[in-house]
Amino acid sequence: MTEFVLVAGAWLGSWAWDEVVPELRAAGHGTHPLTLSGLADKQGVPAGQQTHVQDIVDEVERHDLRDVILVGHSYSGIPTGQAAERIGDRLARVVFVDSNVPTDGESFVSGWPDGRAMMEASIAGNGGFWAPLTAADCEGQGLTAEQIARIVGGSTPHPGATLTEPAVLARPLGELPATYIKCLLDGDKPNDDVAKLLTSEHWRLVEMDTGHWPMFSQPRELARILLDAAAE
Numbered sequence: 143m144t145e146f147v148l149v150a151g152a153w154l155g156s157w158a159w160d161e162v163v164p165e166l167r168a169a170g171h172g173t174h175p176l177t178l179s180g181l182a183d184k185q186g187v188p189a190g191q192q193t194h195v196q197d198i199v200d201e202v203e204r205h206d207l208r209d210v211i212l213v214g215h216s217y218s219g220i221p222t223g224q225a226a227e228r229i230g231d232r233l234a235r236v237v238f239v240d241s242n243v244p245t246d247g248e249s250f251v252s253g254w255p256d257g258r259a260m261m262e263a264s265i266a267g268n269g270g271f272w273a274p275l276t277a278a279d280c281e282g283q284g285l286t287a288e289q290i291a292r293i294v295g296g297s298t299p300h301p302g303a304t305l306t307e308p309a310v311l312a313r314p315l316g317e318l319p320a321t322y323i324k325c326l327l328d329g330d331k332p333n334d335d336v337a338k339l340l341t342s343e344h345w346r347l348v349e350m351d352t353g354h355w356p357m358f359s360q361p362r363e364l365a366r367i368l369l370d371a372a373a374e
Contacts, residue, residue, distance in 0.1 A: 144234060144372040145172040145207040149198060150357070151216025151241070152305075153274050153297035155182020158215075162357050164219035165365030171372060176201050176320055178218070180301035191221060191249070198225035206233055215239040216354065217305070220250055224309055226318050235371050236318055239327040239364070240354050243335055244309035251305050255334070262306065271299035283353025284327050284360070294360060315344035321371045323364075327353035 146166055150158035156175035163173045178197050180189035198221060204209055210232045214222025219241025226236040234312060251258045265272055274297035280290045316339050324332050326349055334342065340347050348367050350356050356364045 143171055145174065145202075145205075145210050146213060146368060146372075147198060147201055147207070147210060148173065148175040148213045148224050149178065149215065149218040149298050150175075151218050152300040152342065153181065153271060154215075154293075155184070155296070155298070157182065157296060158293075158355075158357055161361035162365050164369070165362055168371075169369055171369075172207070174205065174207070175202055178221070178304075180304070181297070185298055189301040190303040191305075191309065194218070194221035194304055195224045195228070195310075197221060197359075199228050202229050202232055209234045211237060211368065213237045213239060213368065215357065216241050217250055217300070220244045220307050220309055221304075222232055223315055223318075224311060226320075227312060227315075233318070235284060235321060235374065237323065237371050239323045239338075239356065240328055240350075241322075243315060243339060244311055245335060246311040247308050249306050249308050252308075253335075258270065265302035265305065265306045270287055270302045272302055272305060274299055280353075280355070282327065283325075283355060285353060285355065285358060287354075289358045293355060296328045299343060315339060316344060318344060319374075320345045321348055321367070321374075322346070323356070323367060325350050325352055325354055325356055327351075 148159045155177035159175040178194045179187040212222050219238045223244040352359045
């Protein structure tokens, strides 16, 4: 039995996986959808990026999970990628869902060369948080009006320190067994960092013909890809 630890991206909590979890459980696997500190039902908890890494590691260690697949979506690929190397032989695979990936010494906003100052100013002007999603942010991503309403209605401000603190990696990320899921409505090619990692023999690319939030737009298809990852 594989144990899936599911970590949604910025602004979201464990609830984002509600339509994926039943598919994984029906196949006989363990599921651990996780809300990161400072978000959703954990609002008010101070959090930096390393807090989020520790949230994931703690979930694995607290439940003494083995044969773990860590799943990180969007922003959460950064803490998930760091946690993957820290759980040692408990890790079976890490799956990045249309996500950022960590680079040692770099932060989430490091990847925004033209917008970093604007992003940091936005966080400072919003009390130290990244403002939640709007419906306009979700347009063109293969979502129904109802799905957009769910995402926007459930979004909470995202702790800014998690976006500006640097990642810490002890070894190259390309050494970890990984699947990268590229959602084609959010760009038809992975970014340069991901493309380089995909040259590793340990990484493989899977494409989905949907937008950036496949746990809402195509939950069954996403679950099937996760189950394929468990079979590798």
